[in-house]
Amino acid sequence: MATRAGAGSRPGKQPAARARGESGPDAGLTREQKLELYYFMRLTRSLEERLVNLYRQTKVVGGLFRSLGQEADAVGSAYALDRSKGDVLSPLIRNLGSMLVQGATPLEILRQYMAKGDSPTRGRELNIHFGSPDRGFIGQISHLGDMVPVMAGVTLSFKLRKQDRVGLVYVGDGATSTGAFHEGINFAAVQRCPLVVIVENNGYAYSTPVHKQTAAAELKDKAAGYGIPGERADGNDVLAVYEVTRRAVDRARRGEGTSLIELVTYRRKGHAEHDNQSYVPKGEIERWERENDPLTRYVARLTEGEGVSPAELEAIDARVMREIDVATDEAEQSPVPEPQDSLVGIYADPPTLEPLWFREGIRSAVEEHERPASWGTHDPDTVKATEDA
Numbered sequence: 001m002a003t004r005a006g007a008g009s010r011p012g013k014q015p016a017a018r019a020r021g022e023s024g025p026d027a028g029l030t031r032e033q034k035l036e037l038y039y040f041m042r043l044t045r046s047l048e049e050r051l052v053n054l055y056r057q058t059k060v061v062g063g064l065f066r067s068l069g070q071e072a073d074a075v076g077s078a079y080a081l082d083r084s085k086g087d088v089l090s091p092l093i094r095n096l097g098s099m100l101v102q103g104a105t106p107l108e109i110l111r112q113y114m115a116k117g118d119s120p121t122r123g124r125e126l127n128i129h130f131g132s133p134d135r136g137f138i139g140q141i142s143h144l145g146d147m148v149p150v151m152a153g154v155t156l157s158f159k160l161r162k163q164d165r166v167g168l169v170y171v172g173d174g175a176t177s178t179g180a181f182h183e184g185i186n187f188a189a190v191q192r193c194p195l196v197v198i199v200e201n202n203g204y205a206y207s208t209p210v211h212k213q214t215a216a217a218e219l220k221d222k223a224a225g226y227g228i229p230g231e232r233a234d235g236n237d238v239l240a241v242y243e244v245t246r247r248a249v250d251r252a253r254r255g256e257g258t259s260l261i262e263l264v265t266y267r268r269k270g271h272a273e274h275d276n277q278s279y280v281p282k283g284e285i286e287r288w289e290r291e292n293d294p295l296t297r298y299v300a301r302l303t304e305g306e307g308v309s310p311a312e313l314e315a316i317d318a319r320v321m322r323e324i325d326v327a328t329d330e331a332e333q334s335p336v337p338e339p340q341d342s343l344v345g346i347y348a349d350p351p352t353l354e355p356l357w358f359r360e361g362i363r364s365a366v367e368e369h370e371r372p373a374s375w376g377t378h379d380p381d382t383v384k385a386t387e388d389a
């Protein structure tokens with residue numbers, strides 16, 4: 001099972017010195033934190049590759065959604081939150097990296113995709129639609145844009161309770177064209193909720209390219225319509241992603257409200273594993289892979305700009321593979337769900353809250369004075385007594 005690299009060294013504690021004279025953003029992170037970003041990006045990619053293997057063996061029983069080429073945007077943005085303060089994010093299907101940063105484990109992810117009985121949703125959901133509020137990620141639903149009003153509500157509650165907490169919600173380029181996105185971000189903006197809205201512009205919504213679903217030249221420009229700041233950043237540069245998100249998180253924590261960030265990236269795989277991407281212009285995917293792969297870029301940055309040796313990175317890669325191998329063996333041994341698991345967590349049994357006294361009163365009045373025996377009951381003795389009468 002994964003132990004988080006440098007756990008405890010998360011942002012919040014602010015960094016040592018800005019690094020010495022390298023090009024590009026330094027992001028104010030320590031060397032250890034920069035290696036931790038690499039660990040999470042590599043873990044995301046390798047874990048998804050393992051899921052593809054399992055998918056082809058038919059051990060992954062639902063759809064498989066990849067974030068290939070988007071690892072920097074998921075990891076760098078989540079890393080800007082401070083879990084020790086209780087910050088919360090709402091991920092999407094391409095935010096496996098964000099969930100790993102918040103503490104989801106490879107074992108949970110593998111069990112979940114394989115629909116095992118001991119997976120977080122007991123086989124009732126087949127990918128990463130599960131939440132763990134204690135670890136700072138809440139369960140997503142697939143309806144595009146709908147998590148924006150949900151997170152507006154979550155972060156409004158932080159504000160009303162005077163808590164020092166920030167929320168972050170992800171939407172795709174396609175989701176910015178939904179009514180839910182509009183209503184949610186408008187409400188968060190006017191209420192000055194401590195919310196960061198990350199728009200992952202990966203070029204496509206299923207098979208629809210961005211220019212066919214919005215006339216806005218840049219998605220960050222949508223922020224102006226809500227009276228909030230909008231910034232655009234290179235979503236394949238993990239340090240740039242961290243830096244731009246961190247600024248918005250700090251702003252939210254200072255009580256200055258909601259921000260929108262557009263991260264420019266590219267979806268190198270289809271919508272899901274079944275999609276053959278026949279609608280993508282020839283050569284486009286290969287060009288992004290060749291010239292703008294977030295991991296290749298970050299490896300170059302670490303080795304050339306930070307003095308990290310290839311051996312150090314290889315050691316992290318080996319650790320990632322060990323963790324994934326151990327988790328895969330364990331997940332394969334996990335049992336399939338029992339039929340009755342489908343009911344767990346659906347109905348409260350026993351009730352989690354005592355009924356309010358006046359409701360209790362009404363209920364007992366009904367039970368004692370108004371409920372005719374003919375209404376039926378599940379109590380076998382009463383049924384028998386009614387039948388015998």
Ligand SMILES: Cc1ncc(C[n+]2csc(CCOP(=O)(O)OP(=O)(O)O)c2C)c(N)n1
Binds near residue numbers: 173174175178204206
């Ligand atoms: C309201 C709504 N409409 C349509 C769908 C079907 N659908 C699921 S994902 C998707 C495309 C999403 O594109 P985008 O928001 O850009 O996110 P990406 O998949 O690129 O990360 C569509 C159309 C949905 N889930 N919800």
Ligand SMILES: [Mg+2]
Binds near residue numbers: 173200203
């Ligand atoms: Mg998209």
